[in-house]
Every structure is written in C-alpha cells, then in structure tokens.
Amino acid sequence: MTNRQIILTTVPEGALGPHHFELTEAPMPAPAQGEVLLRTVLMSIDAANRSWMKGATYRAAVQAGDAMPTYAICEVVESASPRLSKGDVVAAEVVWADHVVRPAHKVQKLPPVQPLTHLLSVYGIAGKTAFHGLMQVGQPLAGETIVVSAAAGSVGGYVGQIGKALGCRVVGIAGGAEKCAFVRDELGFDDCIDYRSTGMFKALRAACPDGVDVYFDNVGGTVLETVLGLMNERGRVVCCGAISQYDTDTPTGPRNLPGVVVVKRLRMEGFIVMDFARDDAKAMRALQAWVRAGQIKVTEDVVEGLENAPQALIGLLNGENRGKRMVRVGPDPT
C-alpha cells in the first residue's frame, strides 16, 4: 500500500506556480511507539503557507524537497499510544499527504463539531485569528470604524462580521466588483472598496467619514500605505498578514512609515493566532454565540482532492477564494 504526498521541489522566486510542486508516492508509513498514523481529511490552505517558503518565520522555513506542511483535520487510523484511539478526530500539523505519522502528544483531539469544516473555518484558524486579532490587538469599541483588507477571504470576512456584532462601522477592501458585492451583500459589511479600481484613497475616505480607528491588515504594501493615510489619531493597526508581499521577490514598504505612526500616534502590532491559545475557549464561545444569533455567516471554499492542493494555494494567493479555503483529501470519518 502506498501513500501520496506533495513535495515542494524548488523554492519559488517570484510567483508560486504548479511547477514548484510534485505529487509522489511513498510506502505507507507505520507508527512507532508513542505515534499515531493519521488519515488526512481536510487541509487548511493559508496565505502564510507561501510565507513559510521565504525563510524562517515563527516556524522553520520550508525547503526544496520537503513535503509541503499544513494544518489539517485528520482521523486516527492506527494508534501506538495510549493517548489516542482509532477513530479519533484530531487537529495536527502534517504535510500535504493522504497519510502521515505524528507523535501522539503533538496532535490535539477535537470537540464533536459538525460539520467538520467549521473546525477549520469559523471555529478554527480563520475564526480564531479574526477574533483574537480584532479583540486583543485592535480593541475596537462600538461606534468606531474598522477597515479590513482581504475582506472576502477567510479571516477578513469574520473580522468584519465580528465588528458589526460589536456595533462598529465596518468597511472592507477586496479585489474586484464581484468580490466587493459579496462582502457587502452576503457578509453585511457597511461598504467594500475595490483596491484594483482607481481612486481607492478617495473611495475609502468617502466610506469612512469619521476616519479609521482600527485597520486589520492582511495584505501590507500599497493598501496598507493608503489606509494609514486615513487613520485617526491613536488608531490601531492589527498586523495579521502581508499577502501582497509573499509571492514576490521585490517587496515594497509603505512609504509613509514610520512618519505617519509618529504624527498620528498609531500602534501597529503583529500577532499570530497561537499567541492567544490560552483564550481559545473564549473565542469558541463567542463565535458560537454569534453564529447561533445569525450575526456570523460561515463561508467556506472547499477544493476537492489532494492533487489539487497546489492550485488551491496558487489560486488563494491570486485572491480567487471566498471565505475559508481548504482541501478535502478524504471523506469525514463515519
């Protein structure tokens, strides 16, 4: 019995393409004492995956020849540890593969939530990133204005909906008229600005008549530069990601930094979701309450098949997803 996995064959310079990956077959791995054999069910596709190829971040760099790492929801199919049993559903850091062996203490048993996809979207990495970043770093108050970029993406969509639930004015930024309509009409943002259109600064200024108090930045680059020009004094910039800078070898910095930070006394602060793991239970409780109340709509974008993971990531970097993108590798456990 063999096991499919996808290798990053070369580290990309410039834009990521399908030729940077290869689907290979290897013998089925077997768990040693203390390990479990996992079957991959759903793999999270994130912009951060691309940043991992650029060097060491909060994790070691992905190098040429490595199986591509990912967060995933898996089923335990064989256990050599008393910690876990066959049939358990777990979250784990694995690789793009049908099966992976991991130490049992490195995987986390999941609560019984249905559908499982919600454990990657609203109750998973996307929803928790939005919740912790907005609440703990951005700290918006009712009546303030929040701007969020990549608003049609997984994190951005939840940021805006949480902001609306808190009583804020929420303006999204997304690429293209169709996405902006989705953000306004489906997600209920007050407005959404197309960053690809000309006159983005004027459009955003018109959409934010009281200025911007919190900017949740998923993109960096020129969009960040533009929003900084509209921030109010004492505004907060939640630095969550910089997708505009990942898929290139010639990153550009906002030219108004750090001057505008001084003049307006801004706070820019970075975070990653794991920093706030101790508050994950609070996030889960709040997100469930908002979902039940109909204040958060769960948006998911599921790509079928392990072999389509490279294109799922490439497409995400080009902004083709709506909501949380994931790849279904196999069926839910029965």
Place this chain on the structure above:
Amino acid sequence: MTNRQIILTTVPEGALGPHHFELTEAPMPAPAQGEVLLRTVLMSIDAANRSWMKGATYRAAVQAGDAMPTYAICEVVESASPRLSKGDVVAAEVVWADHVVRPAHKVQKLPPVQPLTHLLSVYGIAGKTAFHGLMQVGQPLAGETIVVSAAAGSVGGYVGQIGKALGCRVVGIAGGAEKCAFVRDELGFDDCIDYRSTGMFKALRAACPDGVDVYFDNVGGTVLETVLGLMNERGRVVCCGAISQYDTDTPTGPRNLPGVVVVKRLRMEGFIVMDFARDDAKAMRALQAWVRAGQIKVTEDVVEGLENAPQALIGLLNGENRGKRMVRVGPDPT
C-alpha cells in the same frame, strides 16, 4: 523700534537650504488686552521643524510666507494680562524672531532652573521626549537590549543614558566614527554603530548578541529596516521621528514592513512628547535624580544669533549637532 524675524519664503522640495529663508524687519508688535510681549532668549531647533513644512502633522503645516515656528524660552517684557508679569521666564510656541506677542494663557511660566538651557535640553523637550517615549512606549526592563538611532542627537543621547541607568544594554547608531566615539566615550553607551559604514547589519548584530528588545527610532528608512531584522519576538519599536525621511521628496519605506511585525509580533507605536504632559512632573523628578547621580550627562549645542537659525536647522538635518541644538537669540534675563 523694529523687530527681526525669519520667514520661510518657499516650501522646500528636496533638501532644505538657506535660500528657503529670509530675515526681515517689521515694526515691534504691541500686546493687546490678555496678551504679552515676549523677548526670545533660546529657540529649540528640532528635526520636527522640517517635517512641519511637509504638511499638516500634529500641528498645521508651515506655509510659504510664514514666520518659522519654534518652541522657545522667552522673557516677558510687557504684560497686558494679570497672569504674567514683566521679567517672568516662560516657555512658548513662538516664531523665529527677536520679539513675539502671544496670548498670556498660551505661554507657560517656567520653574527656576539654572542654566536656562537645561529647560530645552535635559529638562525640556529633549529629555522629556526621551523619558516618556522610552518609559511609556518602549517599557524596557533591566537586562534587555535597547538600540537608539541618532544617538549623538539630543533625544537619542538621553534615551541611551536612561537605558543605562535602568540596567539595560544600550547600543547607539550614529553617522561617522567621530560621533560614534562621542556616544561611547562621552555618553557611556555600551557600543555605537556607524550607519554610514558598510556592514551595518553585521556590526549591529555583533553589538547585540541577545537581539534587540526595544528600538527607539529617530530616523526611519533603511536604518529602521535593518534594526527590524534584529528585533526579538515581542520587541517594541518606539516611533519618535523619521529624520531620514523629512528632507526629501522621495521617502522610502522599510521593505520588511509589515511582514516582520507579524512574524515577530512586534509593537510599533508613535508618540509625541505632549501626549504625556500629565506625567511631566515625574519625568522632571527622575531626570533630576539621574543628573544629580551623574548618570545623565547634559549635552548641549548652542548656536549664537537669530540670523544663524536657518543654518542651525539645516546643519541639524545633516547630523552636525552633538546633543540638544538651540539658538541663543538674546541674553538670559538678569
């Protein structure tokens, strides 16, 4: 009787030069009811003066034809207000001139400190900016490493000496070997790196073997980009100024922003000294204690004569000052 004042005749594009200013004579102003006539004694020369010409900041932009604004120490020579008497020594926002009329409620009577110059340097805008920025925004702890740019300048020198008094490792950045020697030998920094030399990144890395916890940024630009690459996780960047960006029409942003802020979970925060005015008494008490204990050396750079104010500012923007630069317009009150 006439009054000399210096006008900004044109708003500079690119570097500031003497041709942007003109010394003029006007009739001596007279105070109306509620106003005072001030004689300028000492004018503060600050990098921020140049940024005021670039547009609205925390104050209105300086425009062509305006007398050049400044903070100054003045003597009341005629009072039409019960608030102040002839002979009082005050701090005021005035202009580059021998005499200025101001509303009495807009000027602040000064405590009896000698020499008066200390009220612009260690106990004035420079020392308070260093104290509030480092203590309230940077929040260093003993044993941490502080890096400060423009270390031979007014604010930078006090930042480093306060850091040493707190038990931190302190590394300066300055332009040229002579200035670096001043920072190390006269101000007592642990080390000082010449940003004009090649290999600044490597030199700074060697000087900060435990990484950088607090970066007090007075310059922005490529120096900021370099230090960001050496910050520790959870590091704090105190955004005080961006002198490298003021005297140019082609500012450059650090290319690693905001990516490095996310990955290292940095906090970058801007401030201006007036934000912390309510804590000025604390600053004064602490600075006086350190000066008395010999832990802070007061460095001042006094240029004589109102007519030399333009060159004093131009020279400061080119980094020629050591310590707090000011212009003496007239003698101390007797």
